[in-house]
Amino acid sequence: MTFAVKPLLLVAVLALAACNNPDRYGAAGAGGLGGPGGPGGAGGIDTTGLGNPNDPTSIAFFNQTVGDRVLFAVDERTLTDDDRRVLAAQAQWLLANPAYAAIIEGHADEQGTREYNLGLGASRAAAVQNFLISQGVPANRLRTISYGKERPIKLCSDESCWSVNRRAVTVLSVGAGV
Amino acid sequence: MMSTRETPVWQLLLALLLFLLAPGPALAQEPPRIVIGPGTVEVMPIAVAPFIDEGGAGDYAREITRVVVSNLEGTGFFRNISEEAYISRITSFDGAIAFADWKAINVQVLVTGAVSVAGDRITVKFRAFDVFNGQVLEGAALQFAGTTQSWRRMAHKVSDAVYSTITAEGGYFDSRVVFVSESGPKDARLKRLAVMDYDGANVAYLTDSAALVLAPRFSPTGDRIIFTSYETGFPRITLMDMATLERWTLSDVPGTMTFAPRFSPDGDTVVFSLEQGGNTDIYAMSLSSGRLTQLTNAPSIETAPSFSPDGTQIVFESDRTGSQEIYVMPASGGEGTRISRGEGRYGTPVWSPRGDLIAFTKQHAGRFHIGVMRSDGSEERLLTASFLDEGPTWAPNGRVLMFTRETAGEAGQNALWSVDITGRNLRRVPTEGPASDPAWSPLLP
Numbered sequence: 183m184t185f186a187v188k189p190l191l192l193v194a195v196l197a198l199a200a201c202n203n204p205d206r207y208g209a210a211g212a213g214g215l216g217g218p219g220g221p222g223g224a225g226g227i228d229t230t231g232l233g234n235p236n237d238p239t240s241i242a243f244f245n246q247t248v249g250d251r252v253l254f255a256v257d258e259r260t261l262t263d264d265d266r267r268v269l270a271a272q273a274q275w276l277l278a279n280p281a282y283a284a285i286i287e288g289h290a291d292e293q294g295t296r297e298y299n300l301g302l303g304a305s306r307a308a309a310v311q312n313f314l315i316s317q318g319v320p321a322n323r324l325r326t327i328s329y330g331k332e333r334p335i336k337l338c339s340d341e342s343c344w345s346v347n348r349r350a351v352t353v354l355s356v357g358a359g360v
Numbered sequence: 361m362m363s364t365r366e367t368p369v370w371q372l373l374l375a376l377l378l379f380l381l382a383p384g385p386a387l388a389q390e391p392p393r394i395v396i397g398p399g400t401v402e403v404m405p406i407a408v409a410p411f412i413d414e415g416g417a418g419d420y421a422r423e424i425t426r427v428v429v430s431n432l433e434g435t436g437f438f439r440n441i442s443e444e445a446y447i448s449r450i451t452s453f454d455g456a457i458a459f460a461d462w463k464a465i466n467v468q469v470l471v472t473g474a475v476s477v478a479g480d481r482i483t484v485k486f487r488a489f490d491v492f493n494g495q496v497l498e499g500a501a502l503q504f505a506g507t508t509q510s511w512r513r514m515a516h517k518v519s520d521a522v523y524s525t526i527t528a529e530g531g532y533f534d535s536r537v538v539f540v541s542e543s544g545p546k547d548a549r550l551k552r553l554a555v556m557d558y559d560g561a562n563v564a565y566l567t568d569s570a571a572l573v574l575a576p577r578f579s580p581t582g583d584r585i586i587f588t589s590y591e592t593g594f595p596r597i598t599l600m601d602m603a604t605l606e607r608w609t610l611s612d613v614p615g616t617m618t619f620a621p622r623f624s625p626d627g628d629t630v631v632f633s634l635e636q637g638g639n640t641d642i643y644a645m646s647l648s649s650g651r652l653t654q655l656t657n658a659p660s661i662e663t664a665p666s667f668s669p670d671g672t673q674i675v676f677e678s679d680r681t682g683s684q685e686i687y688v689m690p691a692s693g694g695e696g697t698r699i700s701r702g703e704g705r706y707g708t709p710v711w712s713p714r715g716d717l718i719a720f721t722k723q724h725a726g727r728f729h730i731g732v733m734r735s736d737g738s739e740e741r742l743l744t745a746s747f748l749d750e751g752p753t754w755a756p757n758g759r760v761l762m763f764t765r766e767t768a769g770e771a772g773q774n775a776l777w778s779v780d781i782t783g784r785n786l787r788r789v790p791t792e793g794p795a796s797d798p799a800w801s802p803l804l805p
Contacts (some may be wrong), residue, residue, distance in 0.1 A: 259638070291767070295721050295750050296574060296709040296797070297620040298677065298684055300588075300595065301633065301640035301661035304617055308638020327619060328635070329592050332572060338545045338767035339747070 241307050241354050248275050252310065254348040256293075259305035263314060269310060272352055273317030283323045286310045287351045291344035292331045303328030306350045314352075391490045392468045393498055394437050394527045396759050397782065403656040404526070405466050406432065407441045409450040411473035411486070412632065420511050421475040424484060428471065430559065431533045432522060435760075436785030441467055453485065457495040467491050480507050488522045500525040512557060513804065520803070530757035533558060536801040537729035537753075537762065538576040538585050541565065541701055542774055542794040551796075555602070558755070558762075558800065560776075560790040566605060575620065575751070575797045582801040588619040591714045597621045597632055610645060613652075618643075620663045624671055624691075631655070631665040631674060642676055642693075655693030666710045667691065668735070675699075675709040675718055675735070688735065699737030704791055708751050711735070713802075714758035717781065721750040721763075730763050732781055743783040751796075754804040762789060764796040 198349030233240025235247070244250060249272070252265040261269065276282060290299035307326035315321050336343035394404055408429045411421040419528040432438040434631055443647035447461035453474035473486035488500035493576040504514045513534055520531025541554040541563075549651050550569035553576055556562055566585075567573055574595075576587035582602070589609075597610040597618045608629065612618060621632035624644075634643045634654075642656045642665045656662040667674055668691075675688050676696065684705040687696030700706040704724025711718055715735070722742060728749040733740040748766040755761070755778075762778045774796035776789040789798070 220702040292748065292772075294705075294723070295664070295677075295684075297633065298661060298707050299680070300574075300617075300619050301635060301663050304635040304640060305638045305661070312638070325594075325615070326617075326638070329572075331548070332574070334547050335774075337770040339770075339772060 183310055186304045223355065233359070241282075244272070244279075244352075244354055246273050248272055249350040251352070253346060253351045254306055255351070256291075256344075256348070258348075259302065259309050261309055266313065269313045271318050273314050276319045276323065277317075280323075281356060282354045283357055284314075284325075285355065286314075286324060286326045287333075287353055288326065288328045288347050289333060289347060289351070290331045291347045292334060292339065293344060294331060296330060299330035303330050303350075306348075310350045310352065343358050389492050391493070391495075392526055396437075396529055396780070401782075401784070403439045404437060404468050405441055406438050406469040406471065407446070407462060407465075407467040408432070408471040409446075409473075411475050411484070412450065412453050412477040413473045414453065416477040417475035418477065419484075420477060420482060420508065421473075424475055424511060424515040425473070425517070427512055427520050427559075428473075428522075431516065431519035434785075434787070435523065436780065437527070441465055448625065452596060453487075457489065457494075459489070459491055462489075462491045469497070469522070469526065471518075471792045473518065475499075477508060480509070482506060482508045482511055482514065484511075484518065485517045486521075488525060497522075497525045512561060516557070519803060529759050530756040531803060532757045532760060532800075534804045535756050536578075536582065536804070537776075537789075537798050538566070538578060538801070539776060539791075539798040540573060540576070540796045541791070542796060546770070546772060553585070553600075554795075556791070558789075563792060566600060566602075575799070575801045577622050578801045579623045580625055580802060580803065584623075584627075585799075586623060586630060588621065593618045597630065611650065614675065620665065622666055624667050625669055626671060631667065633665070634661040643672070644691075644693075653693065655689065656696070658695075664708045667713045668711045669713055673711075673735075675711055677707045677709060684723075685784055686718070686737070698733070699733070700740075701737055702740055710752055710754060712754050712758040713756060717758070719752035719754060719761055721752065730779065741783065743779050743781070744777070744786060749777075751798075753798050753800045755800055762798045762800060765797065766796075791800070 192328055232242040235242035249268045286307040288303030290302045311324050311326050334347040336346050369499040369743045375804050411425045413421045425539050428442045433440055445465050448458045450472050465664050470489045470491050476483050477494040483505045485503040488497045490497050496749045496753045502521055504517050516534035519533040524531045535558045537558050538555045540551045542549055542551055551573050552569040553566040553573050555564050571589055571591040574588040576585045578585055585600050587598055588595050597615045599608045617635040619633050621630050628648055629644050629646055631644045640661045640663055642662045644653045644655055658680050660678055665674050665676040672691055673688055674691055677684050678687055684707045685698050686700040686706045686709045687698050689696035691765050705721050706722050708721040709718050718735055719732050722731050727745050729742040730744045730752045731742040746765055750764050752761040752763045760780050764774050765777045766772055766774045776795045776798050778789055779786045
């Protein structure tokens with residue numbers, strides 16, 4: 183019977199002890215890398231009082247009366263005539279209330295892969311942004327973000343929920359020029 | 361009184377004939393072997409005898425034995441014969457083995473081992489025997505030493521050696537999986553990065569859940585990960601050093617969004633999607649020079665890029681035909697050649713570390729599947745089906761896939777599952793809570 187013991191030293195760099203509070207501000211990277219990871223929190227997203235929904239200059243009025251969102255058909259990113267009417271009203275409101283900027287959030291339903299839905303949500307947000315710009319809203323007051331399928335608003339797994347999750351929402355914040 | 365019976369002459373002649381026909385002086389037989397591939401596989405009966413405590417091992421001997429059994433049985437290729445069936449026991453690592461006793465209970469491979477602990481140092485040694493021939497299997501007599509903290513890695517190393525010897529495939533047990541740990545309801549889901557052993561043990565959290573994080577991937581050496589983070593409020597590609605947990609974000613182009621990153625096989629380049637003005641294309645950035653190169657240029661969504669293991673090609677998905685399909689292009693970019701041919705939508709392609717197969721997510725007729733195809737798109741095989749399966753990742757040996765499975769409905773949750781490339785052995789990977797987006801590390805050094 184042959185027997186050979188091959189010693190093998192494990193260099194145990196198992197430095198992954200449970201760490202719930204990692205260093206959030208890593209050192210600046212080498213060439214090609216940007217600065218340290220930015221601060222946490224809701225960077226780029228400010229919280230503002232909604233105001234009185236009867237006040238036509240309030241965010242509440244914009245959200246409820248003007249309409250803060252448009253919905254999309256499955257895998258679609260083009261705007262319907264109804265969408266354009268809502269967005270034209272959004273543009274009018276933004277032009278009348280120049281103190282506000284907006285982030286347009288693009289969303290997808292859960293029926294798709296994660297990466298694709300990020301791209302799809304971005305296309306939807308951009309379709310809204312482009313339309314608002316075409317209506318005269320300065321581009322520097324608008325930014326887009328895609329959440330893909332990460333932030334549904336209705337939770338069931340059928341078309342009744344998916345149809346409202348496929349959306350682009352215009353989220354206002356105070357401060358022109360995002 | 362004892363009586364003896366005459367042996368009939370025909371039996372003697374038969375024995376003589378068999379002896380003459382035998383290939384060698386002993387009745388040698390090929391060592392036990394499992395070939396992983398299509399077709400049915402017989403589950404191999406083995407016995408992992410409880411590892412011997414050779415000093416100070418305490419619970420480690422029993423726990424290491426348990427993990428070795430769990431690893432091997434977890435492949436679906438082995439069945440461990442339990443101790444109750446043993447005729448003889450292994451009481452000393454170097455003692456003689458009564459192979460007839462193991463043959464009698466139909467054991468094909470016997471694994472023996474011993475553990476000793478001195479201070480915080482642990483030593484584990486093992487042998488795997490071909491019971492029929494009474495010999496140690498080639499390459500299956502090893503000794504490992506390290507800290508007691510790394511005891512599970514010792515068990516994984518033992519398992520990898522046994523698995524590799526019998527299957528002639530690389531091992532995959534001594535590996536880690538980085539993933540997204542989830543909590544909270546579907547509309548306010550909290551996500552944070554975590555890493556664990558391939559079998560769900562040894563979980564460590566890498567971020568808190570203050571910012572949305574998606575789809576982490578290991579560097580080729582396993583010492584860094586890259587992922588998409590909303591920490592700045594917008595999706596940005598972020599790198600993390602796994603030893604120090606330091607983080608960096610890739611320098612970005614203002615007004616763009618970056619996601620779906622993966623490393624090149626040499627670790628110097630990152631490929632990812634960059635969205636600008638609603639259009640998503642694939643870009644590469646050199647981490648050493650910072651140079652950004654656009655690889656695709658189409659008005660459609662190009663995303664989920666993954667390098668071939670030789671670094672010469674990139675597989676990705678595009679909806680340029682109006683439906684998600686899989687394409688292969690040179691690593692320098694280009695239009696690419698479509699390789700997916702079947703009905704439905706194809707996404708999240710990942711090149712096998714062996715180079716032979718591409719794993720993907722397929723969406724068809726309201727169901728999601730994990731599948732594999734050859735890198736030219738031929739021989740597509742669907743391995744799973746459910747309400748939502750997505751995002752396969754390859755085990756380091758290219759023979760097992762792990763992926764995310766989400767259940768339907770308001771209480772729908774993600775979990776990690778694994779399946780081997782033949783579609784056998786579909787299993788849920790145990791995690792503390794809901795989990796998604798697994799990415800397998802290379803085999804640890």
